[in-house]
Every structure is written in structure tokens, then in C-alpha cells.
Amino acid sequence: MGEASGSAVLLEDTFRVSSVDREGKIFQRVSRIEGSSQLYEVQITLDVHSELYPIEVGQYHSLLLASSLSLDGTENKGSYNIHENQSNTLLSKYSYCMYGKIFKHAMDRNLLVVHISFGGLLMTITGQPAELAQLEPDSLVYLLLRKLY
Numbered sequence: 001m002g003e004a005s006g007s008a009v010l011l012e013d014t015f016r017v018s019s020v021d022r023e024g025k026i027f028q029r030v031s032r033i034e035g036s037s038q039l040y041e042v043q044i045t046l047d048v049h050s051e052l053y054p055i056e057v058g059q060y061h062s063l064l065l066a067s068s069l070s071l072d073g074t075e076n077k078g079s080y081n082i083h084e085n086q087s088n089t090l091l092s093k094y095s096y097c098m099y100g101k102i103f104k105h106a107m108d109r110n111l112l113v114v115h116i117s118f119g120g121l122l123m124t125i126t127g128q129p130a131e132l133a134q135l136e137p138d139s140l141v142y143l144l145l146r147k148l149y
Contacts, residue, residue, distance in 0.1 A: 008073035042127030
């Protein structure tokens with residue numbers, strides 16, 4: 001896997017944004033994006049804070065879901081200190097990060113649908129169960145994004 005080593009990486013892929021606010025903009029600073037990943041062919045629906053992380057149709061983004069921000073996969077301390085040096089964490093390699101909880105798993109026509117809440121911003125990932133097996137219910141996860149092109 002690319003940026004992180006160890007067991008912290010749950011899913012790492014590149015996805016192409018296919019739509020932004022397809023059903024209309026509900027909140028002024030939040031956009032709902034949809035896209036599909038390149039490697040694992042998963043479908044992604046994700047709410048992002050559009051002022052902090054502007055996103056457009058056709059762009060490619062690196063997506064990482066991880067259980068820790070540490071590059072070596074060690075467990076986090078349980079708190080974030082903005083004054084600490086973050087150069088040795090995944091935060092230094094990505095532009096946007098959220099922390100949330102996997103709250104639901106469901107099967108839909110032989111595909112696994114995983115739902116994650118990041119403090120009310122939602123993510124749905126749909127794909128083959130084998131590719132999403134590490135995304136266990138009730139797990140806490142970090143989502144990291146970086147625009148590629």
C-alpha cells in the first residue's frame with residue numbers, strides 16, 4: 001500500500017468524481033460527491049465540507065481509510081494537538097481529514113454496503129465484500145483525501 005504501512009490501512013484507492021450535489025445542494029458548506037474507485041471498483045458517496053475541500057466533477061482523488069494516523073500503523077494517543085509536529089503522520093500527506101465511525105453494514109445484491117458517519121457528514125462505500133472486509137461495524141476510522149488531478 002502507498003502512504004501508510006502497518007495494519008492501519010483499511011482501504012486505499014484512487015477515485016474519480018462523477019457527480020457533485022446531484023440531488024441539489026442541501027447545506028451551504030457541504031457537498032455530496034459520488035464516484036467510483038480505480039483499483040477496487042467500489043462506489044463512493046461522500047459528504048465533504050466544500051469550503052475546506054472544494055471538489056469538482058472529473059477530478060481524481062486519493063482516498064485512504066485508516067485506523068490510525070501514524071505512518072507505522074501504531075495506535076493514536078486518543079487526542080489531537082494542533083501544536084504537535086504532524087510531519088510523521090498521514091496528515092502531512094493529505095489535504096482533508098475526517099474522523100468517524102462505521103455504523104452500518106448491509107448486503108445488497110452480493111455487494112457489501114458500508115455506512116460511515118463523520119460527525120454527521122456521511123459516507124457510503126459499496127463493493128465486493130472481500131475488498132471491504134477490514135471495514136468492521138462500530139470501528140473508528142480516519143478518512144483522508146488528496147486531489148491528484
